[in-house]
Amino acid sequence: MFMPAENRGSAQYATIEATSEPPFDSLTAEQRLAWFTDAGIDFALVNPGSIGILAYHLGDHRREAMRLANDFLVDHIGAHTNRMSPVAVVDWSDLDQAIAELSRMRERGSRAFWLRAEPHNGQSPAHPDWDKVWSAANRSRHDRAASRWQHPGTVRRLG
Secondary structure (H helix, E strand, C coil): CCHHHHHHHCCCHHHHHCCCCCCCCCHHHHHHHHHHHHHHCCCCCEECCCCHHHCCCHHHHHHHHHHHHHHHHHHCCCCCCEEEEEECCCCCCCCHHHHHHHEEEECCCCEEEEEEECCEEEEECHHHHHHHHHHHHHHHHHHHEEEEECCCCCCCCCC
16 A cells, blocks of 8 residues: 555555445446536546545655556546546645646646645745746646645635
């Protein structure tokens, strides 16, 4: 299991057998696209799910976990980024590396990224040091999805 020792308190829950069948089948990208067509959905953002949320809490392993989560999404969406876009998760502790990950993910078909609506390294995303992030996002035509997780299970979308 990829989880640093300091974050293993709830790891036991990751291996508990499900007590019921999931309400929805796990669909392939092709099955999901067929469902999109039937439902009249032209395009959808595919969120990273819980690994994207958990990755923020993995300390020194955060960047690697986020890259793996991003790769997993892109690999499963495959060549269908014209109708589905992975929402990239990015480690904001080094803005130059964050820009490199945004660029890498845009090249792989991502059109959006998560940004927790809170200070990163003691700076607001509105700080002038972040201008290079917003310039890169605008150049690559990335959309932003800002979120503030207040506690597990509660997500509030901003803006």
